[in-house]
Amino acid sequence: MGWRTVLVNTHSKLSYKNNHLVFQTGIQTEMIHLSEIDSIILETTNISITSMLIKRLVDEKINLVFCDDKALPLANLMPFYGRYNNSLELKKQIDWAQEKKEEVWLEVLRQKLINQSRLLFKREKDDQGKRIEEFSCQIERNDPTNREAHAARLYFNTLFGLSFSRQEETDINAGLNYGYSLLLSIFAREIVLNGCRTELGLMHHSQLNNFNLASDLMEPFRVLVDEIVLENQEEKFKQIKKAILALVQNTYPYKGHLNST
Template sequence: MSWRVVVIENQAKLDYKMGYLVVRGIETKRILVDEMAVLLIENPAVSVTGILMEELTAKKVKVIFCDSKRNPVAELSPHHGCHDSSAKIRTQITWEQGAKDAVWRDIVSEKIRKQADFLREIGRGAQATLLSEYVGQVELADASNREGHAAKVYFNALFGMDFTRSADTAINAALNYGYSIILSAFNREISANGYLTQLGIFHNNMFNHYNLGSDLMEPFRVLVDRKVYEMNPTEFDKDEKHAVWTLLDQRILLDG
């Protein structure tokens, strides 16, 4: 079972040998590929061999590349996620609009419900109650935009009435970084299960290669919100980015 998140910070050469990722830098280290879920290459000076890329693709390891500022800029997406991907893609292309509208209604409802739960936990009862009312008002395809109304109440309750998502702040940088990490995790699973990330349920931007991931991740954004709320960063640099990465290392308890 893959679970390990591997972050390459410094200049190195990455190679593959006998089931292991071999990191040749100041020191040489080996990591079992079968244990890897995500490989994050933070340094643009890192070189990667073709045989390693082939093996990481075969093992469905999500590979994320960062720019010189250590921000994610690209990821490796396999052309063939599983043995019956052709059949799944044909089905995906024919998803009916009515079904997609209903699924998007449920996704938005669950997102707002999780936001309300979080606000209630941190003592924002009045705002949580308002969001709970929004849950019952979500229409097919969220035609009345309850998601947008909830977002304004939610973020103002978390970070103050002056907070806006468009501002150039450390909090927004942390949120955006965390959301990109969650999106990459969803894209990995979508590709691994044989579907196209480009064909979404609600998101349909022709320039977005990850429309379906953008849809399915929505209720999970609250995981990032919780982390950033706890951190309350005044700057967003390497240490803060690594703190956000711990989201993918948490141990989760399900039904005991």
């Protein structure tokens, strides 16, 4: 798998030639070998792309993200079949027991709260960090006491101020939404590559959400986006968005090892 994230934000044509992505505008032509590419983000709707290139991106399992006319991630390209035993893995997923799904979802939520508390400790917000750490120990299956929501309110108000709301149209919220959408595309790709369907989730089960399972599994990793936005909260959305691209380029420690997203 490659390591480059290619961002295309100008009027251009993307095509394929000899295992290369070919980028063309009226004044320049560049080529990048497909083996070097992990993700491509099409940030404007003013781009032409050939069907042959799309086919080869699917072959090479390269994540292709389409943005809308506001440069926000809208969709990503995924193959129908991610691995050789796709039907077997799908059957296993369909047969997941409800009790097991609830157990896994509980662990997902616990890890999400632990990661939020670690970010607050890192920012020297020890009292709030300890409180969310307590929530992670108190949360129960199906969260009957709504600990996740209480933690979210405390967490975001600590990071961005008491007047902050996730419902407002601000540069901070636009940055968070952009980053979460990129995370969603990354998880959706990995789910498909492992032979599962993104529609069949653990706790998310909306008929209008084609990425329920990705929405579930990305929860503990939202904090990666939160930290980047926090560090750039005084900037306009355009600058926050550029900083968020580090999300798909950085490596992160996991069980003593460094791993790329």
